[in-house]
C-alpha cells in the first residue's frame with residue numbers, strides 16, 4: 001500500500017463528497033425514509049454514518065486487499081482510471097457499489113439505525129435528525145490527516161449548531177469519542193452535550209425486548225469500553241431483555257480489538273486479528289457474537305462463515 | 320518511503336508463521352495468568368505505579384540536572400562517568416575501555432542492543448557472551464530480542480531444546496526448562512571466571528548514590544558483572560531518578576508488571592570494589608550515560624511520554640498486533656518491538672522505518688490499560704503518522 005496514493009484517494013473523495021469513500025452525502029440519511037423526524041430541535045440524533053457506510057467500507061477493504069501488495073506504479077494507474085472516470089462525470093465508487101451492494105445488505109445496517117431510533121422514540125425521547133447527515137471524520141484523524149479532519153469537523157460542528165441542538169445522541173463508539181474529545185481540539189466553542197444512545201435508554205428506564213438469540217457472548221468494542229467507559233450499559237440492556245450474556249477471557253477494559261482499524265492499510269493482518277479475537281469469543285461457549293460498533297460488526301462479519309459463528313449488533317439482539 | 324509494501328509483507332509473513340504463533344500464544348497466556356495473580360496479591364502496586372509515574376515525569380523534566388548529579392555520584396565513589404551523545408559515541412567509549420582480544424560477559428540489556436554493541440565488540444576482535452538464557456538464544460538463533468523481558472518469546476521450547484542439543488552436544492528435555500537453564504549455565508560458568516569485562520544496562524539509576532539497579536532471575540547478571548575486573552554499565556538517560564528510594568519503587572513496579580510475584584535478585588552497584596583488589600567485585604566501575612535522541616525527545620510534548628517507559632513488557636504481551644507478529648513489528652533492524660518499540664525506534668534509531676511501522680497500530684489502547692505508566696501509545700503513534708502525512 002502506498003501512503004501517498006491513499007492520501008490522494010481520500011483527499012479526492014473528501015473533496016467530492018465529504019467522506020473518504022466517495023459515498024454521496026445524503027445517502028446516510030435514507031434510513032429515515034418513511035419515518036418523520038424534525039430537522040431542528042434541542043436533541044439531535046447524529047449517527048456519524050458508520051453503520052450506513054458498512055457495505056461501502058467492506059467493499060473498499062476488499063478493493064484495498066487487492067492493492068496491498070500491488071506496486072505503487074500500478075496503484076497510481078488505478079488512480080488515474082478513477083480520475084478519468086470522475087472527469088467523465090462517472091462516480092466510480094457508487095457505480096461499483098450499485099453493482100456490488102445488495103439491497104439486503106444495505107437494509108440490514110439501515111435497520112440497526114432504525115431500531116435505535118425506534119427504541120429512543122418508544123422510550124419517550126424526541127429528537128431531530130439531519131437530512132444531509134455528514135460522515136464523522138474519524139478516519140482522517142486515525143491516519144494523521146489533521147488538516148482534512150479539522151476542515152471536516154468545523155463544518156460538522158456548524159451543521160450541528162444549525163439544527164439548534166443542545167444535546168447530541170450518538171450511536172457508535174467512534175463518533176461518541178470524536179464528539180466528546182477530538183473535536184474539542186479543533187473547534188473551540190463546541191459545547192453541546194454528547195451522549196450515547198445506550199445511556200439515554202437507561203436514563204429513561206427503557207425495557208428492551210429480545211429479538212435475537214437467548215444467549216450471546218459480548219465483545220466490548222475498544223472505543224466503547226476503553227475510550228468511552230461504556231461497559232455495563234450493554235450488559236444491563238441485554239440482561240433486561242432476558243438474554244444470557246457470556247463473558248470472554250478478555251473483556252471490559254482488557255477487551256481485544258477486532259482488527260478493524262487497520263483494515264485499509266493492512267487488510268491481511270486485520271483479518272488475522274479478527275479471526276483470533278473471534279476464536280477467543282467463541283471459546284466462551286456461545287457462537288453468537290454481539291458487538292456494539294459498526295467497525296467490529298463489519299470486520300467480524302467478513303470472517304463469520306469461515307469460523308462458524310454468527311455476528312450481531314446489540315440492536316439486532318434487542319429492540 | 321511512502322510505500323508500505325515491505326512492511327506489510329514482513330508483518331504478514333510473521334502472522335502466518337505457526338511456530339511464532341504457538342510461542343506467542345503460550346507466552347501471552349502465561350503472562351495474563353500471572354498478571355492476574357500478581358494484581359490480586361499486590362493490589363497496592365497500582366498506586367505505587369502512579370507514584371512512579373510522578374517520579375518519572377519529574378525526572379524527565381530535570382534530565383540534565385539529574386545527569387549532573389548522577390555523574391558526580393559515580394565519580395565521588397571512585398568510578399568513571401561518561402556522556403555519549405550518539406550511538407557511535409557510546410561504541411567509541413566502550414571500544415577505548417575494552418580494546419580487542421578480550422572475553423566479555425553481558426547482562427541482558429535493551430540499551431546495548433540499541434547500540435548493536437555485541438556485534439560491534441565481536442567485530443573488534445572480542446569474544447562476547449550473552450548470559451541471560453533468552454538473550455543467549457537470541458545471540459545464536461536470532462533474529463533479534465523480541466520482547467523487553469522475554470527476548471526469546473518467539474522461540475518454542477521445542478526449538479530451544481533442538482538448538483541446545485546441537486550447540487552444547489548434550490541431551491536436553493524440551494519440557495524441562497530448569498534443566499535447559501542449568502545446561503547453559505554450566506556452559507557459561509568458566510566464561511565468567513575468564514572474562515575481562517562485564518557489561519550491563521540498567522533497569523533504573525539512582526542519582527544520589529550513583530547506583531545501577533539490575534533485576535534478574537537467573538543470577539547470571541550477578542556473576543557477569545562482579546567476577547570480571549572491569550565493569551561497564553550503559554545507562555539510557557531516561558533511567559535516572561533522584562534517589563535510591565525512588566529507584567526501589569521503580570524496581571518493584573517493573574517486576575510486578577513484568578508478571579513476577581517474586582524476582583530472585585536485585586543487584587545494585589555503587590562503585591568499584593574496595594577491599595582485596597580483584598578478589599570479588601570489579602576494580603573498575605564505568606558508567607556511560609546515553610543520550611541518542613533522548614534529550615531531544617524529553618523536550619517534545621508528545622514524544623516525551625515514551626521516556627516514562629520502564630520496559631516492563633506488559634504492553635507487548637497484551638497488544639493484539641504484537642500477539643500475532645511479535646517483534647517483527649518495529650522491524651528486524653530495530654532493537655525494539657511492538658508499538659512502544661516503534662516509539663523507541665523513532666527516538667533512538669531509524670525514523671523512516673519507525674514511521675512506516677507506526678501505521679500498523681490499531682489505536683485500540685489495550686497497551687495503555689496494561690501499562691503501569693499509562694503511556695498513551697496511540698497518541699504518540701498517531702502523532703508520528705501526522706508528522707509524516709503533513710509532509711507527503
Ligand code: SF4
Nearest residue numbers: 628629631632634690
Ligand atoms: S510502555 Fe508501559 S507497559 Fe510498555 S514496556 Fe513501557 S512501561 Fe511497560
